[in-house]
Amino acid sequence: MRCEELHEALVQARYGAAEESAEQTSHLASCGECRAFASEQTKLDSVLAHSESMSAGPGFDTRFFARLQAEQASNARAGRAARSRRSWLWWSLVPTLTAAAAAALMLWRKPETQSVPQEDLALATDLELVQELPVVEHLDEAEALEVLAELDVAELDKLAHEQPVGDSVKEAKP
Amino acid sequence: MHDPDAALMLAFARGQEQAFVTLYRSYRDRMVSYCARLLRDRAQAEEAAQDVFLKLYRARESYQPQSRFSTFLYRIATNHCWNLRARLDNKLVQRDGTTHERAVSPGRDALAALENSELHDALAAALDQLPDKQRSALVLVHYEGLSYKDTAGVLDTSEGAVKSLIHRARETLTRELATFVSAEGEVQHAV
Numbered sequence: 500m501r502c503e504e505l506h507e508a509l510v511q512a513r514y515g516a517a518e519e520s521a522e523q524t525s526h527l528a529s530c531g532e533c534r535a536f537a538s539e540q541t542k543l544d545s546v547l548a549h550s551e552s553m554s555a556g557p558g559f560d561t562r563f564f565a566r567l568q569a570e571q572a573s574n575a576r577a578g579r580a581a582r583s584r585r586s587w588l589w590w591s592l593v594p595t596l597t598a599a600a601a602a603a604l605m606l607w608r609k610p611e612t613q614s615v616p617q618e619d620l621a622l623a624t625d626l627e628l629v630q631e632l633p634v635v636e637h638l639d640e641a642e643a644l645e646v647l648a649e650l651d652v653a654e655l656d657k658l659a660h661e662q663p664v665g666d667s668v669k670e671a672k673p
Numbered sequence: 674m675h676d677p678d679a680a681l682m683l684a685f686a687r688g689q690e691q692a693f694v695t696l697y698r699s700y701r702d703r704m705v706s707y708c709a710r711l712l713r714d715r716a717q718a719e720e721a722a723q724d725v726f727l728k729l730y731r732a733r734e735s736y737q738p739q740s741r742f743s744t745f746l747y748r749i750a751t752n753h754c755w756n757l758r759a760r761l762d763n764k765l766v767q768r769d770g771t772t773h774e775r776a777v778s779p780g781r782d783a784l785a786a787l788e789n790s791e792l793h794d795a796l797a798a799a800l801d802q803l804p805d806k807q808r809s810a811l812v813l814v815h816y817e818g819l820s821y822k823d824t825a826g827v828l829d830t831s832e833g834a835v836k837s838l839i840h841r842a843r844e845t846l847t848r849e850l851a852t853f854v855s856a857e858g859e860v861q862h863a864v
């Protein structure tokens with residue numbers, strides 16, 4: 500066994516990554532250089548012990564949870580903004596669809612995602628993006644379902660997933 | 674692999690905020706300590722440890738329990754501290770128009786500390802001048818008590834590479850701290 504190999508093995512043994520073999524023991528007994536290395540490594544461990552572990556100082560928790568809360572608040576604001584942007588995108592599609600198709604889309608999405616969130620509807624109304632909405636509202640459910648049956652389901656699926664509705668979608672995850 | 678912390682992280686992903694608080698409490702001091710050894714001062718380490726927990730909070734939906742939870746968290750901390758160090762070094766270079774002394778004059782900090790006869794400072798300086806990967810491997814194995822395998826997971830490398838990183842780190846430290854580590858004498862304690 501070469502001295503260099505033993506040096507590596509001694510370091511690994513120090514961290515429980517290897518066990519000392521009989522060959523190593525006999526080499527160590529007969530090699531002054533390796534004994535000096537082993538002794539040096541023990542001394543290095545004593546030196547390394549002079550770096551003490553730290554713990555969180557006073558006020559750490561308060562500062563952390565304040566940062567977390569600030570981030571959550573800003574996420575909530577960003578989420579509302581993103582939802583309003585998505586609303587705009589979604590509602591801007593309305594004129595390109597037929598009124599009936601829009602109605603079918605809303606009804607079709609309802610069981611899973613509670614349709615368009617109320618705040619989005621309010622926002623879209625505010626932004627006057629829902630010119631077609633009264634038409635949508637005047638269709639009755641049976642009529643809409645008939646239209647739905649004629650629509651391309653894959654196309655609707657695609658549209659529905661282009662307009663995620665925030666938390667209600669997340670909560671639906673297992 | 675039974676890993677209660679991974680189970681807590683999954684519970685957090687399902688919306689149980691209390692599980693996050695439990696993880697935070699159990700890893701808080703370890704993260705502060707780990708970041709302190711990878712960075713340069715306490716305030717920086719505390720800030721970095723908080724960043725790590727914010728990143729953990731954000732990672733709840735993408736978390737996949739492919740490795741131990743602790744490996745996952747140490748990996749976030751390691752990458753974050755490396756980025757911080759790189760950014761700080763860049764700033765230093767930009768400010769003086771020269772390379773940071775840590776790079777051009779290895780051992781200078783350690784020598785200065787030796788002159789002050791302060792083992793504690795000399796050790797901190799010697800650890801500081803190790804390359805990032807060597808320092809992280811040594812700190813993970815020596816101070817954090819991780820196995821070579823888990824350390825390899827944190828550093829995204831092989832166990833063989835970890836062995837070599839540890840060996841090189843200890844060789845450098847033995848050389849840099851030669852005054853304190855001498856095969857002939859006892860460990861010299863600082864006054």
Ligand SMILES: [Zn+2]
Pocket residue numbers: 501502503505526530531532533
């Ligand atoms: Zn030998």
